[in-house]
Amino acid sequence: MTLTSLPRTLTLCALALSPLSTAAQAQVSNPVLSAEILPGWTTERGTRMAALHLVLAPGWHTYWRNPGEAGIAPRFDWGASQNVASVRAIWPRPQIFDQNGYRSYGYENELLLPIEVTPQDGAHPMALLGALAIGVCAETCVPADVSVQGVLRGSGEHDRRITAALDNRAEPGAQGGLTSATCQLHPGDRDAELTLRTSVPSIGRTEAVIVEVPGYRVTDTQTRREGADLVTQARLRAPRRGEPMIFDRASIVFTVLSEEQMLVSQGCTGG
Missing domain, CATH: 2.60.40 (Immunoglobulin-like)
Known part of the structure; x- marks a missing residue:
């Protein structure tokens, strides 16, 4: 397409x-x-x-x-x-x-x-x-x-x-068994790499995590399952070149999506 x-x-x-x-x-x-x-x-x-x-x-x-x-x-x-x-x-x-x-x-x-x-x-x-x-x-x-x-x-x-x-609307993450979310940010010259680890049981086939961070464009998102955790890596890019990467962990919103269910949660802790 x-x-x-x-x-x-x-x-x-x-x-x-x-x-x-x-x-x-x-x-x-x-x-x-x-x-x-x-x-x-x-x-x-x-x-x-x-x-x-x-x-x-x-x-x-x-x-x-x-x-x-x-x-x-x-x-x-x-x-x-x-x-x-x-x-x-x-x-x-x-x-x-x-x-x-x-x-x-x-x-x-x-x-x-x-x-x-x-x-x-x-x-x-x-x-x-x-x-x-x-x-x-x-x-x-x-x-x-x-x-x-x-x-x-x-x-x-x-x-x-x-x-x-x-x-078919999103359910709160805790309702779907999500117990914790940790995230790490590795800044680069123009963007930063985010690693988000969420502890959540499988919610179905083709699991994906959609990450939203206010003020940043999120690209190159990849999600894999490691046992009881979903590990998501994504790239954050600021709207203008040269802007400092200021990351508020409490503002991150992430949606866990599959063909059967959708969970939403906000915030992550350092890990």
Whole structure:
């Protein structure tokens, strides 16, 4: 698969919808993908558990919140929404793609992304308007601008599709048996090598550890199992050449991913 972005943008135009119309959702489509808002239900906290539903053409895929080394990071802007205080995406477990020596994480053919929407005033409907910039890939990768909108009114009703996606979200590491994480940093001229050792029982086939360090680009990630431990080596690169490597162990976030389960944890100790 060629992982170069074409110099054009695939634009999806939303169907016209007044923010307070009687329609529950609007759907947009083209030959590559369709997008819609699933209205979902009102939670006990007074928030709305809805979902963004993307259906891609056969053989196409899009990316997780962290796309890996070869993907295109998704960007969501819900700022034009009305009576909406916040929108929180709850990412389900992605697939692992190995492409031309690079590893990425995403969803093939379909993504159902639960979103928890908090109203400004729970007594009134919410008009949810999203401007989404995502990558969609088959033989080539194309940046896609997607506009989608829907009205969330009343109490709604439970949707088994959203519930299934929520069941595939990341679990806390301790819940999956993760007992400790140690890390070492070896600075170089332009970057640094990070070694992360996590004590966690096997969670399935094709285990991978995805490392995120605020302010740094993480590349060349390799994970191997040594008995009860997963050992991950990765390279950290600062945004600008010559910047000092200042590493806060408490800020590191790592996700242990397999085809069956996903665990997330934050922080590591020196080791």
